[in-house]
Amino acid sequence: MKNQVQLITYVDRLGGRRDGADLARLKRLLSEPGAPLAGVFGGVHLLPFFHAIDGADAGFDPIDHTQVDPRLGGWDDIKALTDELDVMADVIVNHMSAESPQFLDYSEKGDASPYAGLFLTLDGVFPNGATERELLTVYRPRPGLPVTYATLKNGERRILWTTFTPAQIDIAVHHPQGRAYLSGILKTFADNGIRMVRLDAVGYAIKKAGDSCFMMPETFDFIGEFAGEAKALGIEVLVEIHSYYRRQIEIAAKVDWVYDFALPPLVLHAFSFRTATGLKRWIAVRPTNALTVLDTHDGIGIIDIGADASDRTAHPGLVPPDELDQLVERIHAASQGQSRKATGAAASNLDLYQVNCTFFDAMGRDETNYLLARAVQFFLPGVPQVYYVGLLAGHNDMELLTRSQVGRDINRHYYDAAEIASDCQRPVVRRLIDLIRLRNEHAAFQGQFEAPPSDDAVLHLRWTHGDAWAELRIDFAAGTHSLTHSTEAGGSAAFAFS
Structure with a gap:
């Protein structure tokens, strides 16, 4: 990269x-x-x-x-x-669309589908059933449970693992x-x-x-x-x-x-x-x-x-x-x-x-x-x-x-x-x-980075690479700032923020 x-x-x-x-x-x-x-x-x-x-x-x-x-x-x-x-x-x-050809085939044929193992069901994780405590232990950044009760097109009922939405069916990644x-x-x-x-x-x-x-x-x-x-x-x-x-x-x-x-x-x-x-x-x-x-x-x-x-x-x-x-x-x-x-x-x-x-x-x-x-x-x-x-x-x-x-x-x-x-x-x-x-x-940005010590309100960042350097300093309390850097001619220049 x-x-x-x-x-x-x-x-x-x-x-x-x-x-x-x-x-x-x-x-x-x-x-x-x-x-x-x-x-x-x-x-x-x-x-x-x-x-x-x-x-x-x-x-x-x-x-x-x-x-x-x-x-x-x-x-x-x-x-x-x-x-x-x-x-x-x-x-x-983690998942694919409920409209994918693979899931549509699974919905029509159930376990007879060649894609039956591609999608994760509740019993794929909890073969003996899940307790309330076990389901609540599952981390999810969205409200509700990570599963969806579904009736397939062939009439079979399944509880599918859907971490994000019912339209996004989780994949059994190890199958x-x-x-x-x-x-x-x-x-x-x-x-x-x-x-x-x-x-x-x-x-x-x-x-x-x-x-x-x-x-x-x-x-x-x-x-x-x-x-x-x-x-x-x-x-x-x-x-x-x-x-x-x-x-x-x-x-x-x-x-x-x-x-x-x-x-x-x-x-x-x-x-x-x-x-x-x-x-x-x-x-x-x-x-x-x-x-x-x-x-x-x-x-x-x-x-x-x-x-x-x-x-x-x-x-x-x-x-x-x-x-x-x-x-x-x-x-x-x-x-x-x-x-x-x-x-x-x-x-x-x-x-x-x-x-x-x-x-x-x-x-x-x-x-x-x-x-x-x-x-x-x-x-x-x-x-x-x-x-x-x-x-x-x-x-x-x-x-x-x-x-x-x-x-x-x-x-x-x-x-x-x-x-x-x-x-x-x-x-x-x-x-x-x-x-x-x-x-x-x-x-300078191809070289070494440092953050020299400074007051609590001040952020000081610096890069150096040979003779090249670039330095940023912001005083958040005072509202002052500067970005300066070396030039190819050996001098320095300041970046204008406004």
């Missing part, structure tokens, strides 16, 4: 038209000379582009994980994009059918030039009676096996886990790459409470094999900096619980109450541990502070990713939220070509692109 900033985007929401040419259009936007984003990014994470992109969970419930949705283009278009940029794609490890299904996805990706994959929902993939069914030792074993298979095909693996921060550290020691999901709320906390204490606590212990983010297609994680729910006293969070509660309220206030309409039980949102809001609106549309937040992201060790809405300093899409009643859609705007061209002329976007280019091109 290149040590350069990557873009995260849906293919059809960044200048797309769903006319069969969206992938080709995205390639031109990111690489054609003269295009607004030409040469800005070293890689791109394409959010689900599989058939179909508009299911129950915006593509995270694929009907056919090995087919590009024809409204976007085809595998030739993916391969053409990989010739220009590093491309990451999702492997939805030969499950292994073959996932291996087929990896092989298709490798054949088309994809060299990075994100394991979506992998923390839930292994189920075990009497346990939490989340990030167990057996889960790590599965991740290791899958990553080994991917590595043999030349593919790196990113694990996506929202959890208590110390668990993230443990996970990072066992995988190729993890997300730094603690960073977004900690940055917001630093600006909101005018202190760097939480950030500096995290910087001292955080894993460096991380993809740094401030925003993604999901919400802003709260669980990632809070106390461990299993023992809040023995395992406190990175910020005090009262400040965490206040932070959520301050995000709602900064967004003029818009995020409240998309968070918690609002708008059919089930991810109760996340606040749904664009990052720019979560910061009250303060352009200077927003750019400073990006500078913090880019200065931390790891590979930065910028979400397409965040790239364009996007606002909450209340019209889309009202229309879909899906909380996360507040931060999943559909941009047409005219909006992209216009937004790329906004000063905050132009400065962000300049900052991305500085992070990609300056030699």
Whole structure:
């Protein structure tokens, strides 16, 4: 994976038209000379582009994980994009659509279906039946039980394992059918030039009676096996886990790459409470094999900096619980109450541990502070990713939220070509692109990182590589800041945030 900033985007929401040419259009936007984003990014994470992109969970419930949705283009278009940029794609490890050919065949034929072993049922985990206590032990970030009572088309009644929604049927990943299904996805990706994959929902993939069914030792074993298979095909693996921060550290020691999901709320906390204490606590212990983010297609994680729910006293969070509660309220206030309409039980949102809001609106549309937040992201060790809405300093899409009643859609705007061209002329976007280019091109970021000691209110970050250096200093209490760096001529220069 290149040590350069990557873009995260849906293919059809960044200048797309769903006319069969969206992938080709995205390639031109990111690489054609003269295009607004030409040469800005070293890689791109394409959010689900599989058939179909508009299911129950915006593509995270694929009907056919090995087919590009024809409204976007085809595998030739993916391969053409990989010739220009590093491309990451999702492997939805835990489940597939209830509309998939495999599940439809199983529903019609039951145990006579060749796919009968592909789908996980309650008795596949609890062959002797499950007690109330055992079911309540299963960790789930959404309300309700992780199973769905279903009557198949052939009249048989089954209790299916459905970690997320009844439309997303969990896969029996250790069954030969499950292994073959996932291996087929990896092989298709490798054949088309994809060299990075994100394991979506992998923390839930292994189920075990009497346990939490989340990030167990057996889960790590599965991740290791899958990553080994991917590595043999030349593919790196990113694990996506929202959890208590110390668990993230443990996970990072066992995988190729993890997300730094603690960073977004900690940055917001630093600006909101005018202190760097939480950030500096995290910087001292955080894993460096991380993809740094401030925003993604999901919400802003709260669980990632809070106390461990299993023992809040023995395992406190990175910020005090009262400040965490206040932070959520301050995000709602900064967004003029818009995020409240998309968070918690609002708008059919089930991810109760996340606040749904664009990052720019979560910061009250303060352009200077927003750019400073990006500078913090880019200065931390790891590979930065910028979400397409965040790239364009996007606002909450209340019209889309009202229309879909899906909380996360507040931060999943559909941009047409005219909006992209216009937004790329906004000063905050132009400065962000300049900052991305500085992070990609300056030699210091290929060297050594340090966070020199400083006062509680001050964050001081520095990179050096030979004679090259870059330094960021933010005093959250005083509201002062500076980003300076060496020049090729041997002098120094300052980055202008406004």
